[in-house]
Amino acid sequence: MNPIALIEKHYPPGSTTHRILLQHSEQVAEKAVIIANRMPKTAVDTDFVREAALLHDIGILFTAAPLxxxxxxxxxxxxxxxxxxxxxxxxxxxxxxxCERHIGVGLSAEEIVRQKLPLPVRDMLPLSLEERIVAYADLFFSKNPAKLGFERSVDKVRNSLARHGEDKVVIFDKWHERFGG
Known part of the structure; x- marks a missing residue:
């Protein structure tokens, strides 16, 4: 499976969206693979982590995100x-x-209902180790063109998640303890 070819099937090479998506996804993949390589070899599928990290945001083309x-x-x-x-x-x-489970540290069906989010009502929480690694790595990188290429600090990630509730920060802190260092 070639994730770059799959991205290019939907995002014309040379387009703004292709450039932004690829740069962001490559940064996430690099961080995710580093984390995966620190795990016991039998615990994580590193090849899958790389592929999934490259593809985690492939759905952005359906959104209204002119930036x-x-x-x-x-x-x-x-x-x-x-x-x-x-x-x-x-x-x-x-x-x-x-793709579905990487948003923040995940979304529960209860949150989707309570916040009236425009999503199907089901748990969208990263469950596998690989899903958690990709979601964690993604938190450190923006697709905003002004911030593209820069890694956020742990404090900036925590502050960003805190806007969505302290429970999100608690999950991140557990992940950071396991993956961060």
Whole structure:
């Protein structure tokens, strides 16, 4: 499976969106692979982590995110479920779940209902070690063109998550203890 070829099937090389998506995804993949390589070899599928990290944001093209060159109609929050749909259609169900479950530190069905989020009502929480590694690595990198290429500090990640509740910070801190260092 060639994740770059799959990205290029949906994102024309040379386009703004292709450039932003690829740079962001490569940064996430690099960090995720470093983390995976620190885990016991039998615990994590490093090749899958790399592929999933490269593909985790493939659904952004369906969203209305002009800063990223995305001309879709959906709220940006929907990029995870659209990525899942796209990768399910490609016959990549494990990769598809990473797309759906990588938003922040995950979303519960209860949160989706309580916050009236424009998402299907189901748990979208990273469950496998590989899903958690990709979600964790993603928290450190923005797709915002002004911030592209820069890694956020742990404190900036915590502050960003704190806006969504202290429970999100607690999850991040557990991940950071396991993956961060």
């Amino acid at each position: 990223l060159g995305c001309k879709g109609t959906l709220p940006y929050l929907c990029h995870g479920i659209k990525g899942r749909e796209l990768l399910d259609a490609e016959g990549l169900p494990r990769h598809a779940l990473v």
